[in-house]
Amino acid sequence: xxxxxxxxxxxxxxxxxxxxxxxxxxxxxxxxxxxxxxxxxxxxxxxxxxxxxxxxxxxxxxxxxxxxxxxxxxxxxxxxxxxxxxxxxxxxxxxxxxxxxxxxxxxxxxxxxxxxxxxxxxxxxxxxxxxxxxxxxxxxxxxxxxxxxxxxxxxxxxxxxxxxxxxxxxxxxxxxxxxxxxxxxxxxxxxxxxxxxxxxxxxxxxxxxxxxxxxxxxxxxxxxxxxxxxxxxxxxxxxxxxxxxxxxxxxxxxxxxxxxxxxxxxxxxxxxxxxxxxxxxxxxxxxxxxxxxxxxxxxxxxxxxxxxxxxxxxxxxxxxxxxxxxxxxxxxxxxxxxxxxxxxxxxxxxxxxxxxxxxxxxxxxxxxxxxxxxxxx
Ligand code: ADP
Numbered sequence: 001x002x003x004x005x006x007x008x009x010x011x012x013x014x015x016x017x018x019x020x021x022x023x024x025x026x027x028x029x030x031x032x033x034x035x036x037x038x039x040x041x042x043x044x045x046x047x048x049x050x051x052x053x054x055x056x057x058x059x060x061x062x063x064x065x066x067x068x069x070x071x072x073x074x075x076x077x078x079x080x081x082x083x084x085x086x087x088x089x090x091x092x093x094x095x096x097x098x099x100x101x102x103x104x105x106x107x108x109x110x111x112x113x114x115x116x117x118x119x120x121x122x123x124x125x126x127x128x129x130x131x132x133x134x135x136x137x138x139x140x141x142x143x144x145x146x147x148x149x150x151x152x153x154x155x156x157x158x159x160x161x162x163x164x165x166x167x168x169x170x171x172x173x174x175x176x177x178x179x180x181x182x183x184x185x186x187x188x189x190x191x192x193x194x195x196x197x198x199x200x201x202x203x204x205x206x207x208x209x210x211x212x213x214x215x216x217x218x219x220x221x222x223x224x225x226x227x228x229x230x231x232x233x234x235x236x237x238x239x240x241x242x243x244x245x246x247x248x249x250x251x252x253x254x255x256x257x258x259x260x261x262x263x264x265x266x267x268x269x270x271x272x273x274x275x276x277x278x279x280x281x282x283x284x285x286x287x288x289x290x291x292x293x294x295x296x297x298x299x300x301x302x303x304x305x306x307x308x309x310x311x312x313x314x315x316x317x318x319x320x321x322x323x324x325x326x327x328x329x330x331x332x333x334x335x336x337x338x339x340x341x342x343x344x345x346x347x348x349x350x351x352x353x354x355x356x357x358x359x360x361x362x363x364x365x366x367x368x369x370x371x372x373x374x375x376x377x
Contacts, residue, residue: 001070005033005237008040011064017057019050024061031079032210032242034233036157038072040065043079043210043242051078077211113217116150118250118362119228120281123273125265127158127234130286131255133332134322134351135231136164138253140339141348141355143187147226150181150188154243155233156212159193166335170194171220178219185340188225190216213246227359236268244276250362251281253319258285258306266307270314281361282317283307284354287324317361320354322347 013025024030024044033042044061046054058076065074113119122135132155143149153161162168165187171179171194181188192212222228230247233240244252252273256266266283273280285307290299311318322328328347331338339348359365 003035003038003040003068003070005035007068008033008035008042008065011068012042012061015057015061015064017054019053024057031238033238034157038070039075040071040073041075041077043077046078054078079210112248113222113228115224116222116228117226118359119152119230119248120358120362121154121230121232121244121247121249121252121273121278122255123232123236123240123244123252123269124234124255125236125267125269129234129255129257130322131234132160132164132231133328133337134253134255134284134286135229136161136332136337137328137339137348137351138355138358139187139229140185140337141351141353142227142229142359143185144339144343144348144352145355145359147359148224149186150222150225150228151190152216152228152230153189153191153193154213154216154230154247156192157233159191159196161189161191161231162193163335164332164337165189167194174221178221180221188222190220192216210242210246213243217247227362236265236272241272241276244273244278249273249278251279251358253281253358254283254316255286256283256307256310257287266310267314270316280316281358282319283311283314284319285321288321290324293326317357319357320350322350 009025009030012030013023015024016022017024017027017029020027029045031043031045034040042061042065044054044058055078058078062074062076065071065076122131122138124131135151139149139151151161151165153159155161162182165184167182167184167189169182171182171190173179179190181190182194183189230249232243232252252269254266254269254273256269270280270283288307291297292299307321308318325347327342327345328338331341338345339351342348
């Protein structure tokens with residue numbers, strides 16, 4: 001039986017905050033509900049000073065959800081409630097139609113990561129649109145343009161960066177506290193996939209989604225990076241919203257297929273980032289058209305060009321289009337994305353161009369660095 005978010009919220013609405021005399025859902029304390037194959041995870045936001053005292057509340061919340069039919073595992077974490085920023089000191093009413101969890105998730109909770117310049121998210125309205133393929137190629141494009149690049153695979157339910165970037169093995173720790181990122185093609189990478197095998201269904205006990213993300217961000221020796229590319233989990237639900245606000249993002253790139261545009265999924269992605277004040281850097285149309293390798297004919301399977309029009313209508317930039325191409329699929333699925341394995345391929349050039357534009361937008365400078373000056377004494 002499939003567990004729904006509503007069932008989870010209904011179960012959590014039976015749990016009262018003993019100190020505030022109302023249930024945790026109507027108090028807006030529940031956020032980041034993630035449900036995957038019967039594995040449920042969510043966060044309960046509490047003031048930091050109440051954290052320790054509320055452990056029994058966390059346990060009761062887990063038990064209440066665990067009792068639902070179809071639930072295989074439940075992980076609840078207490079997360080510290082961020083102080084409201086700026087003028088928004090008074091709680092804002094939730095947007096019409098949003099449940100309290102969405103409201104709770106909209107509170108920004110950000111802090112920069114030492115040594116890391118800009119952090120950008122690569123996101124999509126739904127899975128299977130090539131978000132990870134684009135994230136990997138974008139990261140390699142940034143690297144090819146001379147930048148120091150890190151990749152954080154935040155798609156913790158279906159991490160694909162280890163496979164796409166051809167990295168296996170486990171990260172090491174020098175001090176027993178922080179992990180060293182893995183590396184390939186000159187970029188640093190951290191992914192839940194290094195810690196849990198890709199084919200193991202992820203059952204989140206203990207540290208769950210949000211704390212795993214925080215650890216991968218903050219307890220990894222990233223060193224000095226110009227830019228970090230975060231491969232977000234697909235979709236635009238509360239979990240993504242919470243993630244978007246947990247990471248100090250400079251901007252977000254939305255990946256979309258033409259048919260996904262038609263279904264308005266990309267629009268939801270855009271709105272999600274706007275809700276948490278993260279600038280949307282633009283839209284990339286993936287699987288935009290198909291060039292037949294045999295006859296050279298061009299087929300626009302999913303009515304190509306929708307993203308360009310949609311971007312215009314939504315007031316965001318159209319960053320580029322990537323065709324449905326066998327070489328793109330084969331290279332990304334075999335751990336040598338086209339941008340690194342075949343830099344002369346026109347699609348590798350497309351990714352470098354998109355990378356250059358993204359860097360220009362977040363840094364205000366051109367990504368193509370001038371060659372080093374040779375001084376003859
Ligand atoms: P997502 O991260 O959105 O779930 P992936 O990046 O994992 O999607 O891509 C899903 C599948 O589609 C992968 O097998 C990938 O190689 C393939 N794919 C992605 N983009 C393209 C493309 N432009 N041309 C051909 N295959 C692609």
